[in-house]
Amino acid sequence: MSLRVAVAAPFIQNGTTRLEEGEFVVALSLDRNWFSPDQAKRLIDVATQDGLLEHDGNDLVATFETSEVTIPEEFVPDDDMLTERSAFERVLDQLVAAGVEKHEAVGAVNALQNELGITIEAAAVVYARREGLEVDDIAPVARATITDTEAEES
Structure with missing residues (x-):
């Protein structure tokens, strides 16, 4: 579930369900300081594999209702979400x-x-x-x- 929260955060922050990949990376690495830029890119790969994100040209599109996700104030994603899951x-x-x-x-x-x-x-x-x-x-x-x-x- 925390993967869904981490993926939703940049979209909620920007009030959209579509972001350029660079905007997504900046939101997670610089704005929230949750990941390094490389880790944020790895998160994109994992989230795409899990069907939470789709690529549309240079854009990333959320495949779920990000507006229905709540980001707890104390939420900090775990590094283990960057590993491929079975x-x-x-x-x-x-x-x-x-x-x-x-x-x-x-x-x-x-x-x-x-x-x-x-x-x-x-x-x-x-x-x-x-x-x-x-x-x-x-x-x-x-x-x-x-x-x-x-x-x-x-």
Whole structure:
């Protein structure tokens, strides 16, 4: 959830859902002093992978309602949000954002993984879809984990 807050901050600050990449970097590095410029660029990569940002020419476009995000006054993003997250972590974040308790989601995904004999990523996608979430952007990544696992077993 903190990734969503960090991504939303520059858009909220500027009252828009579209910013030039340089404006986004300046907002996070100079205005808020949360990241170095290189880290802010890395955040763009992670947020794009997670589907929170899209590139439109030189602009970045938020793919979610930034106006619905609240930035707590004491909020400071963690450096760990700059690391690439697994498909499981990305689905879990979406489930939690949709109101599913984290421990409930993890337990259900683990049970589904054992029941179906599939990877944790694939089980997370199946569970999310059963909960009515759109995870089409993550499904191919989960599918690849099944293919990779099958290839290793051959």
